Amino acid sequence: MKEITYLKGDATVPQAKETKIIVHICNNIGGWGKGFVLAISKRWSEPEKSYREWHRNRAKNDFELGAIQVIQVADYIYVGNMIAQLGIKTRSKGVPIRYEAVKECLEKIAKEAQLLSASIHMPRIGCGLAGGKWEKIEPIIQKTLIQKELDVYVYDFE
Template sequence: MPEITFVRGDATAPSGQGPKSIAHVCNDLGGWGKGFVLARSRRRPEPERAYRAWHRDRAHNDFGLGAVQLVQVDPRTWVADMVGRRGIRTGGKGVPVRYEAIDTALTCLAAHALDLGARVPMPRMGRGLAGGEWSRVEPLVTERLTGRGTAVTVHDLDDRAGN
């Protein structure tokens, strides 16, 4: 069974051969303007356009907490937009991260990754703008992805390992 590999680097440009699905957590408001998604948009515009269209047409699709949209950006690379945040700000109702939604989305992503034989690069999801803790997301990644045979690489841009 593969384990999660932690590396210093940019998850928007993972190295290595073979198919990959770059996973990250989005909000349920259609907002795309801070954090990891900006770095994604600087590399490729397709995921942002697809996410905005997915949100705009949400009355007629599955957009919502726990949903996943896979956007192919080259022949061997997909971006997995996983809706795992309620809103965009921490407030009276707590932090935006929704662990149960991330869990649901990871289950869908696992099926995609297994079908393609893809590995899954990602930032340390659920923290930062989402306001959550990696210590709560990591077991979900382990159970849903590495536990089913999918290789996962978590990319950290800085020295903040915990949280």
């Protein structure tokens, strides 16, 4: 069985030859401006533009926890916006990350990756501003991506 490959580097510069999907966590309130999304926006404008439009038209689409959006940003590179964060602040109900939504998003990303014959690249999703714990995220990645024999790369930025 495959395993997660851990790399040092920038997840917006994926280290693989084939088609790649860079995934990250978004919130469900339309906020884009802190954390990993800044690195994405620095490199490509399309993911932010698509996310903001998706949020703006949410009454007519699937913009909610567990939803994904896959945007092509280069010939062999896609960005997967995954809504798995409830708001942006820690409240009485805990941290913003919603692990069930992470699972739902990654299940959908797995299908997209299979269709595109793509590898999946990410920072330690959900563990920054979303307040999640890698010990909870890693098993979700194992169940949703690794068990489907997908190549998964997790980047620790230096």
